[in-house]
Every structure is written in C-alpha cells, then in structure tokens.
Amino acid sequence: MSYDANTYWGRQGLERAILDALAATGKDVGKLTIDDLAPADQFHSGGKSSTVRLARLAGLKPGMRVLDVGGGLGGPARTLAAEFGCQITVVDPTESYVRTGEALTARVRLADRVSHRVGDALTLDTGGSMFDIVWTQNSGMNIGDKERLYAGFARVLRPGGLLAFQEPMAGPVQPPIFPVMWAPDATTNFLRAPDAMRAMIEAAGFRATAWDDVTAELAGPSTGAAVPAHAIQRIVMGNAVDEITRAGKRNRDEGRIVMIQAVLVRA
Numbered sequence: 001m002s003y004d005a006n007t008y009w010g011r012q013g014l015e016r017a018i019l020d021a022l023a024a025t026g027k028d029v030g031k032l033t034i035d036d037l038a039p040a041d042q043f044h045s046g047g048k049s050s051t052v053r054l055a056r057l058a059g060l061k062p063g064m065r066v067l068d069v070g071g072g073l074g075g076p077a078r079t080l081a082a083e084f085g086c087q088i089t090v091v092d093p094t095e096s097y098v099r100t101g102e103a104l105t106a107r108v109r110l111a112d113r114v115s116h117r118v119g120d121a122l123t124l125d126t127g128g129s130m131f132d133i134v135w136t137q138n139s140g141m142n143i144g145d146k147e148r149l150y151a152g153f154a155r156v157l158r159p160g161g162l163l164a165f166q167e168p169m170a171g172p173v174q175p176p177i178f179p180v181m182w183a184p185d186a187t188t189n190f191l192r193a194p195d196a197m198r199a200m201i202e203a204a205g206f207r208a209t210a211w212d213d214v215t216a217e218l219a220g221p222s223t224g225a226a227v228p229a230h231a232i233q234r235i236v237m238g239n240a241v242d243e244i245t246r247a248g249k250r251n252r253d254e255g256r257i258v259m260i261q262a263v264l265v266r267a
C-alpha cells in the first residue's frame with residue numbers, strides 16, 4: 001500500500017467532531033482549557049502526561065523556540081506553550097490537522113505562542129530559522145528514510161540545541177501484530193530497534209543525554225471499550241480503534257513494539 005499522510009491521517013469536520021465529543025462529556029466548549037482538550041488533541045501513547053514527562057526530561061524553559069515535527073493537532077505544542085512558556089512552530093503534512101490545530105490554538109488563546117504550518121518532516125523548510133528544540137512525538141513511524149529524517153532535525157537545530165522525542169520502536173520480538181495506529185499492515189510501518197536507532201541518530205550528529213524505555217509507564221488501554229468517544233484515537237480511527245487497541249496490547253505484552261523517550265544534544 002502506498003502512503004499519503006492526508007489520506008491515512010486526515011479527516012473532514014475534525015474540529016466539529018472534537019467539540020461535539022467534548023460537549024457530550026459535559027465540557028463547555030466556549031471555555032475550553034488545554035486539559036479539557038487533552039484527550040482529544042494529544043495523539044500519542046500516554047496522552048498529556050507523557051508530553052509533560054518529555055518536556056521535563058528535556059528541561060524546557062520559557063522563551064525556548066521549539067519546532068514540533070509531525071505535531072498533529074497541536075495538543076503537545078499547546079502544553080509546551082501554556083505550561084513551559086515555549087514558542088512553538090508545529091509542522092505537519094496533514095492539512096486537516098493543521099487547520100483544526102489552528103482553530104483549537106485560537107480557541108484557547110495561544111496563537112501568540114503556537115503557529116501551525118503544513119510541511120513534511122523529510123523536507124523541513126524553516127526559512128533559515130534555527131530552533132533551540134526539535135520536538136517530535138509518535139510521528140516518524142511511517143518514514144523509512146530515517147537517516148534523512150534525523151539529518152534534517154540536525155540541520156534546523158542551533159549547535160547545542162536539543163532533540164526531544166517519543167517514538168515507538170521495534171521490540172526484540174518481530175514482527176508486530178497489525179493493525180497498529182499508524183499502519184494497517186507492514187508496508188507502511190517503518191520501525192527499527194532502539195540500539196539501531198540510537199546508533200543512527202548519534203551518527204547524524206547527536207549525543208544522547210537521556211534514553212528511557214517508557215513502554216510500561218505509558219501503556220495505553222488494553223481494550224477498545226477503554227477508549228472513549230472523545231479520545232482522538234476513536235475520533236480519527238472510528239471503530240477500527242478496537243482492533244488497533246487489541247493489537248497494541250499484544251505488541252506491548254509480547255515485546256514486539258517498545259516506546260522510547262529520548263533527549264539528545266546536537267553536537
């Protein structure tokens with residue numbers, strides 16, 4: 001199967017679907033906070049708490065310029081702005097996520113600190129801007145050319161800047177059970193083992209200061225029934241999330257997919 005981010009990830013009417021799903025839980029969508037939004041805009045294992053974990057691991061400080069690559073709907077970016085005082089540019093190839101992300105950012109009045117752009121991780125164009133932090137959470141799984149991906153991260157980071165990521169990687173038992181959140185089958189799944197990833201990233205000009213296996217800590221729901229209607233996973237994937245969740249539990253329990261949070265300094 002060929003891969004196109006807009007086809008695989010994109011959805012029409014996403015802002016409306018998110019607001020309606022949150023309203024159904026009793027939220028006042030006229031007064032949403034980033035915590036109200038979190039189940040519906042943090043699209044990765046561990047939700048908002050894993051974003052905060054990674055931000056602390058990276059030691060994010062007010063005023064830091066962050067490029068969030070594959071930043072999706074911008075849930076992580078809004079957290080970094082509201083709780084860590086950072087200035088974030090979100091880049092994502094999925095146009096409906098960029099539009100919805102902009103609308104949600106305006107809704108929680110963070111547009112002065114978070115901007116959203118359409119763009120691909122493999123062809124990052126920052127107009128010459130250099131960032132203090134390149135941030136990426138659960139967004140490289142569909143990318144085979146990881147050497148190019150990480151070389152691109154190094155290119156847009158100032159010397160001494162940090163790469164902070166959370167990524168699923170191949171566990172000691174292969175292959176994974178499909179479908180996974182990012183791929184219905186092996187043709188669009190590009191995970192490598194942690195040791196191979198670390199060696200490749202260090203060869204791209206980084207030195208790891210933290211490399212944590214957070215598989216157990218960030219374990220998601222074990223059954224589809226535990227994924228509510230206002231979870232972004234269900235809003236985007238619909239009922240397919242039930243089988244994805246079953247496979248996800250097996251992938252974790254059987255050591256087929258592991259989750260890594262890491263911070264690396266650009267040499």
Ligand SMILES: C[S@@+](CC[C@H](N)C(=O)[O-])C[C@H]1O[C@@H](n2cnc3c(N)ncnc32)[C@H](O)[C@@H]1O
Pocket residue numbers: 005009041042043044069070071072073074075076091092093094097119120121122136137138139140142143
């Ligand atoms: C599971 S979502 C994670 C979104 C966001 N990082 C978060 O944690 O909320 C995966 C994201 O990867 C993005 N993505 C897929 N292929 C990409 C690429 N080539 N470059 C950048 N982002 C990509 C998708 O558009 C989607 O937003």
